[in-house]
Amino acid sequence: MKKNRNDFDMSRREFLKRTGLVTAGLGLGLVMPKHPGLYAQEAGRTAPSSAGFSHLAAVKNGRPDLMFDRGIEALGGMGRFISRGDIVLLKPNASFNSSPERGATTNPALVRRVVEHCYNAGAKRVYAIDHTLTSNAYKNSGILQAVKDGGGSMVNIESNSAYVKVTVEGGRRLRETEVHELVAEADKLINIPILKNHNSAGISCSLKNLMGLVWDRSYYHRNNLDQCIADFPLYRKPDLNIVDAYYVMADGGPRGRSSSRILNPKMQFLSHDIVTADAAALAQAKQLGVRGTGGVDYLDRAEEHRLGIRDLRTIKIARLSV
Amino acid sequence: MMKILRRIIQWTVSAVFFISFLSFLPQESGGLSSLTAKLQFFPAVKRFPVFVLVVLIVTWLFGRVYCSTLCPLATVQDVLAGRNRRFSFRKLSMLQRYLVPLLSLAALLAGFPAAASLTDPYSLSGRMVSSINELAILPFIDLSGMILRSFSVYISTFPVQFRWITILSSLVSLGLLIILSRIGGRLFCNTLCPVGAMLSVPSRWAIFAHRINADNCTACGACEKICKAGAIDVSAKNIDSSKCISCFNCSTVCRYDALKYGRRQNLTADTSELQADTSRRDFLKKAAAGSAAAVGIPLIARSQGLSFLSGQGSAVAIPPGAVSRSHFLSRCTSCSLCISRCPGNVLQPAAFSRYGLTGAGVPYMDFNRGSCEYECHLCSSLCPGGAIKPLLKETKKQVKIGEARFIRKFCVVETDGTSCGACGEICPTGAIDMIHIGSSPEGELEIPVIHNQYCIGCGACQFVCPVKEKNAIFVEAFKIHGRAETREEAPVEISEETDSDFAF
Numbered sequence: 001m002k003k004n005r006n007d008f009d010m011s012r013r014e015f016l017k018r019t020g021l022v023t024a025g026l027g028l029g030l031v032m033p034k035h036p037g038l039y040a041q042e043a044g045r046t047a048p049s050s051a052g053f054s055h056l057a058a059v060k061n062g063r064p065d066l067m068f069d070r071g072i073e074a075l076g077g078m079g080r081f082i083s084r085g086d087i088v089l090l091k092p093n094a095s096f097n098s099s100p101e102r103g104a105t106t107n108p109a110l111v112r113r114v115v116e117h118c119y120n121a122g123a124k125r126v127y128a129i130d131h132t133l134t135s136n137a138y139k140n141s142g143i144l145q146a147v148k149d150g151g152g153s154m155v156n157i158e159s160n161s162a163y164v165k166v167t168v169e170g171g172r173r174l175r176e177t178e179v180h181e182l183v184a185e186a187d188k189l190i191n192i193p194i195l196k197n198h199n200s201a202g203i204s205c206s207l208k209n210l211m212g213l214v215w216d217r218s219y220y221h222r223n224n225l226d227q228c229i230a231d232f233p234l235y236r237k238p239d240l241n242i243v244d245a246y247y248v249m250a251d252g253g254p255r256g257r258s259s260s261r262i263l264n265p266k267m268q269f270l271s272h273d274i275v276t277a278d279a280a281a282l283a284q285a286k287q288l289g290v291r292g293t294g295g296v297d298y299l300d301r302a303e304e305h306r307l308g309i310r311d312l313r314t315i316k317i318a319r320l321s322v
Numbered sequence: 323m324m325k326i327l328r329r330i331i332q333w334t335v336s337a338v339f340f341i342s343f344l345s346f347l348p349q350e351s352g353g354l355s356s357l358t359a360k361l362q363f364f365p366a367v368k369r370f371p372v373f374v375l376v377v378l379i380v381t382w383l384f385g386r387v388y389c390s391t392l393c394p395l396a397t398v399q400d401v402l403a404g405r406n407r408r409f410s411f412r413k414l415s416m417l418q419r420y421l422v423p424l425l426s427l428a429a430l431l432a433g434f435p436a437a438a439s440l441t442d443p444y445s446l447s448g449r450m451v452s453s454i455n456e457l458a459i460l461p462f463i464d465l466s467g468m469i470l471r472s473f474s475v476y477i478s479t480f481p482v483q484f485r486w487i488t489i490l491s492s493l494v495s496l497g498l499l500i501i502l503s504r505i506g507g508r509l510f511c512n513t514l515c516p517v518g519a520m521l522s523v524p525s526r527w528a529i530f531a532h533r534i535n536a537d538n539c540t541a542c543g544a545c546e547k548i549c550k551a552g553a554i555d556v557s558a559k560n561i562d563s564s565k566c567i568s569c570f571n572c573s574t575v576c577r578y579d580a581l582k583y584g585r586r587q588n589l590t591a592d593t594s595e596l597q598a599d600t601s602r603r604d605f606l607k608k609a610a611a612g613s614a615a616a617v618g619i620p621l622i623a624r625s626q627g628l629s630f631l632s633g634q635g636s637a638v639a640i641p642p643g644a645v646s647r648s649h650f651l652s653r654c655t656s657c658s659l660c661i662s663r664c665p666g667n668v669l670q671p672a673a674f675s676r677y678g679l680t681g682a683g684v685p686y687m688d689f690n691r692g693s694c695e696y697e698c699h700l701c702s703s704l705c706p707g708g709a710i711k712p713l714l715k716e717t718k719k720q721v722k723i724g725e726a727r728f729i730r731k732f733c734v735v736e737t738d739g740t741s742c743g744a745c746g747e748i749c750p751t752g753a754i755d756m757i758h759i760g761s762s763p764e765g766e767l768e769i770p771v772i773h774n775q776y777c778i779g780c781g782a783c784q785f786v787c788p789v790k791e792k793n794a795i796f797v798e799a800f801k802i803h804g805r806a807e808t809r810e811e812a813p814v815e816i817s818e819e820t821d822s823d824f825a826f
Contacts, residue, residue: 058824087474097697125474133748135665135695136349156478158346161464162471181471199756200743200768217744222788224740226765257752257809265822280826287825295758297741297765312826319824 053080055315056280057270062322064110064246067268071242072117074318075270081240082188084122089186090114090152091238093194093209094130094143096255103249103263104256105137106194108146110244110268114192115150126152127182130212133255155182160215170305171231173223178215183236191238191274195245195281195290197253197260200225202292204254205281206241206274207233207302230301233274237307241277243269245284251291263288275299275308276315283312324583325570328390335361336397343451343662344459346480349700355663356704361392362444363517365655365707367430382524385531389511389518389567395443395499396567398450399510403503403550412506412552414565419512421612423519428613429680430516433652435707437680441514444706446495448657449683453492455662456484487671487683488658507550512565526564531586532572534559538580545572545581638676639687639779639799641669641694642721643702643710646802653709656683660701660710667692668781669701687723689781689797690790694723696750696780719751722804724779724797726753726772732794733769740764745783745795752809753777770795776809 057074059067072078082088092106100107111128118126128147130138138144138154147154155162163178183189193209201208210232211220220228245267252260265288271277278299286293303310335358341347342355360366366373377388390396422441429438439445460482467479502509511518525531534545536559546556549572553565561572561581573581637647641660644650661669669685669692677684687694699718702710713721726745734742739762746756746768753776756768770783772795784796 058826060822060824127476134697134750136697140697153476155476158478159464159481161467161479162476182476198743199746200741202766218786218788218790221742221744221786222734224738224764225743226741252752254747255750259752259809267822267824283825288822295766317826 052076053316054318055271055273055309056276056312057318057320058280059268059270059320059322061266064107064244064268065113066322067246067266068110068113068117068242068270070320070322071268071270071318074320075240075272078117078121081190081272082118082121082123086118086121086123086187087182087185088118088123088126088188088190089182090118090126090128090147090190090192091209091213092128092130092143092192093204093212093244094128094138094141094154095132095134095212097134097137097140098256099140100142101247101262102256103194103196103247103260104254105141106143106192106244107246108142110242110246111143111192112146112150114190114242115147115152118188118190119151123188126150127155127186128152129155129157129180129182131157131215131217132212155180157215163215166235168231168235170234172227172301174220174228174231177219177232177235179213179235180215183213188240189236189238191241191277193241193243194247195243195285196249196256197251197291199253199292201229201298202294202296203282203285203290205243206238206277207298210238226297227301229298230305230307233302233307234305237274238272240272241270241274243277243281245269245281248285248288248290250289253292263290273308275302275310276312278302279310279312325574328387328568328570331391332397335392336394339394339447340451343448343455343659345452345455345662346460346463346478347663349663349665349698352663352700352703355659356706359444359448359657359659359704359706362706363388363392363520364430364439364442364444365435365657367427368435368653369706369708377521378524381521382527383529385528385563385566385568386518386521386525387568388521389508390569393443393517394447394451395510395515396508398447399499399503399508400550402500403507407507407550408547409507409550409552411546411549411555411557412509414512419522420519422514423516425612426516427520430655433648434680435652435709436654436656436677436682436684438516439655439657439683440491440495441516442655443510443515443517445655445657448659448662449488450492450496452485452658452662453489456482457489481667483667485661485671487673488661491683506552508567509552511567512551518567522564525566528563529585530583531563532561532566532568532570532581532583533586534561535580535582538578540578540580542578544575544577548572548575637724637799637801638672639689639724639781639797641685641687641701641710642699642718642723642778642803643705643713644723644803645711650709651677651681651684653707654684654705655707655709656681656685657706658683658685659704659706661685663700663704664692665698665700666695668694668785687781687799689784690793691785693748693782693785694780696782720778720806720808722778722800722806724781724799725774725777726779726783726795727798728770728772728795729792730769730794732789732792734789734794735759735767735769737789738764739767741767742788743768743770744786744788745770748782748786750780750782751776751778751806753806754783773809775807778806 053076057071059071092111096104098104167176193206198204248263250261269280339358426438426441464479543556546554551565551567553562668687670688671683672686699715702713746754754770779797781797787795
């Protein structure tokens with residue numbers, strides 16, 4: 001569906017080196033079982049304990065990276081979510097060939113900071129992935145560079161050869177789908193959506209962002225978009241959701257038009273609970289006057305699946321200002 | 323010395339040429355790719371007469387150096403002929419040498435370049451390299467990616483696809499080239515190639531050429547055996563400079579200092595062959611008749627509506643810059659460079675139904691396989707024949723190659739009562755708005771409304787439409803391209819709302 005022809009996330013020299021490795025590894029790779037490290041970590045995939053910590057951290061008035069520093073601190077630090085030796089997969093929104101201030105893609109400064117926090121918490125490797133809608137989106141969104149600067153690597157998707165079929169237990173419309181093998185195998189999944197208007201989903205945020213993890217996006221559109229969006233987390237919920245609301249596209253989303261209204265509330269919402277994160281984002285979007293906040297059906301569906309807590313009055317919230 | 327220089331240039335140009343067809347190259351490398359493509363003679367005949375003139379003059383001065391350095395098919399033939407082959411002088415009649423090339427040229431000038439490109443060395447090489455890319459290189463990368471993944475290294479792998487028309491035509495050409503190069507080295511260059519035929523004319527009178535010094539020559543025959551063009555006749559101690567491709571093999575092999583490249587003493591043309599050919603008049607007659615047939619049959623077919631020959635005549639989507647169907651078809655030599663490099667995977671080679679027999683291999687846009695990337699204008703910058711004219715990115719964004727049509731009764735929102743919005747989400751120009759039409763038990767329902775004044779026909783909506791059986795939204799292609807309006811109601815403004823409060 002998309003082609004990031006340019007987004008080789010490694011240097012040419014490194015590529016050549018690795019290509020050389022292939023030849024050497026050819027014989028070896030065929031006789032060896034799959035890299036055991038990936039599976040050895042599976043046991044470590046546990047939900048972070050929420051005892052004592054805020055359920056939601058809401059931060060405002062700062063640069064995206066600084067707001068993250070404050071927010072994650074309030075949630076108990078990155079060490080609460082990342083264990084030593086973890087393979088971490090980030091899911092920013094890098095879907096459009098669009099610069100950060102257009103509010104269509106996650107702020108690169110935030111993405112970079114998240115990568116750095118992951119490594120500081122002892123992550124072994126950090127990858128980022130998005131099945132984008134236009135080519136060159138990784139590069140032009142600035143996210144490719146941000147991930148690289150943080151020391152992570154961006155996984156290119158040109159074909160589905162690295163995708164594996166998975167079942168969605170309890171899914172109403174999405175019962176099985178193909179995800180990149182990193183989605184299936186990574187120890188931790190961190191969701192970094194941007195809050196924006198979306199012409200068919202109402203608003204796009206944490207739940208909608210996970211759609212970029214599957215190969216066949218058109219299945220969602222064919223089989224009740226809202227239900228599929230709500231079904232996917234039954235397969236895998238992110239360990240942490242970081243909602244970028246620094247720039248917010250108020251209309252014309254998800255791609256944005258030249259005439260789109262771009263707001264600048266300078267906010268960020270963090271929660272391990274994907275429903276809470278979206279509920280907070282939706283409430284804020286309503287207050288900001290973002291279009292489409294009336295028709296966010298997938299949040300209702302997610303609540304039906306008991307994916308998380310929607311009622312913000314019942315949870316502990318850390319309200320912070322940088 | 324000259325041979326080494328020739329080899330360096332030949333292999334460098336060929337290598338760049340080969341690489342420039344690899345489908346996964348970054349778009350930014352388009353400049354280098356277009357350079358090697360635009361140095362090609364045949365596509366330039368209609369686009370760039372100055373370049374053609376320069377090559378003709380250079381050939382008149384130095385012989386057919388073009389044929390041994392810039393032509394990518396030269397390298398292909400050298401590889402196919404193998405090492406240490408022995409050749410011999412080959413006498414060719416005018417008919418053998420010029421009939422096919424003249425037909426090709428006639429077809430090119432008459433507006434059937436794709437048919438002419440069956441013997442155009444550039445386009446032919448292009449299709450062959452594209453096929454190698456698809457059949458060998460992409461599968462290799464896919465395999466490498468698979469192996470590297472088991473070491474937790476993730477490289478880009480690409481969908482492997484087979485464009486059978488390109489592969490078929492490459493296989494036919496390859497078979498022909500193997501036979502010809504095995505029989506007699508560069509037989510192709512001197513019997514079928516239109517560029518070779520055109521350059522052989524000034525080369526006959528070349529000022530700098532290879533010549534035999536009869537006093538030193540022992541008639542050992544070493545030069546004749548190494549001459550892949552079959553241009554050296556040792557028994558007559560003569561070199562046919564119209565056939566010579568200036569590869570400098572002979573002057574390197576001569577041990578008696580009898581064969582040298584240099585200024586010719588007497589500037590009279592070597593016309594031994596012309597005089598020997600008694601049926602010259604006959605040849606001209608046949609060539610004229612052949613050319614008339616080559617041009618006439620498709621023209622008649624077109625006027626008579628014989629669709630199997632000239633295509634269905636209905637509009638086929640062609641890339642921005644192609645201006646109109648007639649412009650495009652009269653320039654495209656189907657080299658497949660744009661097809662190979664299209665990042666949207668929307669350019670595909672036509673089989674016979676779209677443009678007819680004479681347009682096989684010419685690209686068309688298949689919106690069920692991809693869409694024209696809004697930010698990309700790569701094909702327009704690559705095209706060596708001017709079939710796709712160069713466009714600035716901003717201009718390209720307004721070129722209207724067709725318009726989207728929406729058939730509500732096929733739309734998934736209508737048939738299933740579920741939300742979708744795939745087309746509205748992807749539309750790059752804001753030509754699609756989603757309007758609320760009510761709600762169902764499944765949720766709120768919105769369907770697309772198309773503002774055709776903004777639609778450029780990029781096909782993104784058709785490509786992502788999940789109704790695959792019969793597109794609920796599709797592009798109706800224009801035979802002549804138009805211009806779309808830009809949807810720009812207000813400049814972007816970022817409201818500086820600092821210190822707003824949390825909503826919860």
